[in-house]
Amino acid sequence: MRIAHISDTHITSESAYKGYAYDLIANEINNGDFDFVIHTGDVTNQGLREEYERATYELKKIQKPLVVIPGNHDVRNVGYALFEEFIGPLNGVFEFDDGVVIWVDSTIPDLSDGRVGSQKFKWLRERLKEYSDRRFKIVAAHHHLVPLPDTGRERNVLFNAGDVLDLLLRYDVNLYTCGHKHVPNVYRVEDLVVDNAGCTSCRKTRKGDVNSYNIVTLHDDGRVEVRIRRVTGEERAKEHRPVRPKLFIPKGKRLLRIVQVSESNVSERAYFRRKVLENAIRTINERLKPDVVVHCGDVVDMGIERYYERAYEFYERIKAEKLVVPGHNDITYLGYDLFSEYFGQPGIKEINGVTFIPVLSAQYETPIGVVGRMGQKKLGELLEEYRDSFTVVVMHHNIVPIPRSREVGFLEDAGDVLRVITIGEANLVLTGHGGNAFGIKVEKTPIVNAGSISWELHRNPYGNSFNLIDIYPDMMVAFEVQATWGSGRLVGIWKIKSPFKSPSPPRPSP
Known part of the structure; x- marks a missing residue:
């Protein structure tokens, strides 16, 4: 199972939007062996109607099944109502062979900060219970879950990131995908892979970086591989094999x-x-x-x-x-x-x-x-x-x-x-x-x-x-x-x- 993970397109009529980078990545995805695509938010730049109208056109260029999550820029100017009108539900479930993607809206209107509020947290927990038998469980949101390097002053992490992280670990979630900070990064947190995508088509990259997207491969033996692919062709991959068993017996005396x-x-x-x-x-x-x-x-x-x-x-x-x-x-x-x-x-x-x-x-x-x-x-x-x-x-x-x-x-x-x-x-x-x-x-x-x-x-x-x-x-x-x-x-x-x-x-x- 191969998944293309894109994020932070920031589609707009202004120069901040780099349409050529989006077209390049969309073509690679269409010509690649991908089963579906996850877009983890900031589809638009200001949540305006004209931006959503153009976003609808741009997203249709991707000829693969597409899951789209709202970002903090998408809900500006009451853009969350337009998101549902032009793109789809703010929260939802996408099922695939032996797996599921549960996406949750982590945005707060007119703020860059994120939160999975009490009702959404309860909804997420219920969905994780419902699909607990699935081999691969993916949770997708816009905001990052653990602090990221090269982002300046740390902020905008989920207000209740600790509770969300604890929930994902308790339900053996394999992968958490997000965007938001325009920095591609992959961490292994216990047996959870935290996959941050960089920005697909926006000028605001960090430390002189270029546009990129992530390639996620779910292997039959439980391994999760994430490959960061930049538009320059440079790639960097990390692979995680689940730890089995979870309990160990110490060898030797206590040190x-x-x-x-x-x-x-x-x-x-x-x-x-x-x-x-x-x-x-x-x-x-x-x-x-x-x-x-x-x-x-x-x-x-x-x-x-x-x-x-x-x-x-x-x-x-x-x-x-x-x-x-x-x-x-x-x-x-x-x-x-x-x-x-x-x-x-x-x-x-x-x-x-x-x-x-x-x-x-x-x-x-x-x-x-x-x-x-x-x-x-x-x-x-x-x-x-x-x-x-x-x-x-x-x-x-x-x-x-x-x-x-x-x-x-x-x-x-x-x-x-x-x-x-x-x-x-x-x-x-x-x-x-x-x-x-x-x-x-x-x-x-x-x-x-x-x-x-x-x-x-x-x-x-x-x-x-x-x-x-x-x-x-x-x-x-x-x-x-x-x-x-x-x-x-x-x-x-x-x-x-x-x-x-x-x-x-x-x-x-x-």
């Missing part, structure tokens, strides 16, 4: 135990649960006995001295080694100086063959974080320097969307940071923003977010919690531990390509 905490927000406010934090520390010391405790930020609620004094007293009770990175609350007011005074500047830490690389993302007086181009370069260099080690990147801000959290681009360069991490093949990333525990593997890198250990204002139905991560020679297991009762639940289990060297056998005596 390292990490306790990951976040958002203790120590303060004198009623929202700070002192007894919960005390109980969690007791559990960590007496029952779990980790090799290292990593705090992913928001140690205190505000950067004032008496809060730092109390936080220092709490965390001094932990017997294991500690690594603490600042969150956005930690550097408010005098916090930038107080953090260094009480917890020191976070630096590289090596424990039992594992290298922890702290990344500072917090900024003054704002929850929005940034690593910056210089910080990205440094991180890439460190991942290359320690490539033969097991590398753990530690930071405050999450780089993938978290369920039950409104995603508004809390790390403004998340797409570029995620690219550095995946290219550098970091073995693990620990984050702590968003108030909810979540674990997911992007490409070869598991990313684990911690919930709040002792702050009442969190988003976790499991309550206040922290994470327990055990590393074995061939696998990694992450559990969420309820901070009050000590009960646990699985967050993720992943096979790893071990960088750990087996000890050399002893040489015989002469």
Whole structure:
């Protein structure tokens, strides 16, 4: 099964529309061995009637079955009504041999942002249940699901991207197709392939790129291949083979135990649960006995001295080694100086063959974080320097969307940071923003977010919690531990390509 994935044609009478690029790609599709075509939105540029009239003519040039999803430009000027008049339904289902495409309207009128609202989310879940027996399940929308590189400041991801991502993973969706940011990109997220198309016929390309489309091939053995094809003829392909089985048995003894905490927000406010934090520390010391405790930020609620004094007293009770990175609350007011005074500047830490690389993302007086181009370069260099080690990147801000959290681009360069991490093949990333525990593997890198250990204002139905991560020679297991009762639940289990060297056998005596 071969699918042509086009997006962001931005059909208009203005010079922004590159009709020759569209004609070239349409001819390639017509002459190619494609079963159908998916257009993931921004068919028009302003949602105007004359644009829809021309779009109807242009789309007829594609002589293959065509699924079209609305984009944010299509719904401008109440263009969603014209979309239904000229093109078709905003949400729908397209069935093919042993597979289904479920498309959903992710647009918000007159905004570039996206959202799969509560009713559409329920509709999507019902359709995934209905077609759960299909071998290939494809969900298509306009907006991107995970941050993309080379898009400038991160924004316009789905507001509820974490919930949508979690839903797709729960129902074993094979492929998510989208457009919106004019950047072609392919990520493997667990067993889900996230396929972003670039722009098919618009002048607004990124970083001097050219127009392109994606070719998706669904193989009989379950493999999903995505090939990015530019109008210059250049191609780049990625292939994903589903992981089977999903559960593994560790080989060898445990190499390292990490306790990951976040958002203790120590303060004198009623929202700070002192007894919960005390109980969690007791559990960590007496029952779990980790090799290292990593705090992913928001140690205190505000950067004032008496809060730092109390936080220092709490965390001094932990017997294991500690690594603490600042969150956005930690550097408010005098916090930038107080953090260094009480917890020191976070630096590289090596424990039992594992290298922890702290990344500072917090900024003054704002929850929005940034690593910056210089910080990205440094991180890439460190991942290359320690490539033969097991590398753990530690930071405050999450780089993938978290369920039950409104995603508004809390790390403004998340797409570029995620690219550095995946290219550098970091073995693990620990984050702590968003108030909810979540674990997911992007490409070869598991990313684990911690919930709040002792702050009442969190988003976790499991309550206040922290994470327990055990590393074995061939696998990694992450559990969420309820901070009050000590009960646990699985967050993720992943096979790893071990960088750990087996000890050399002893040489015989002469």
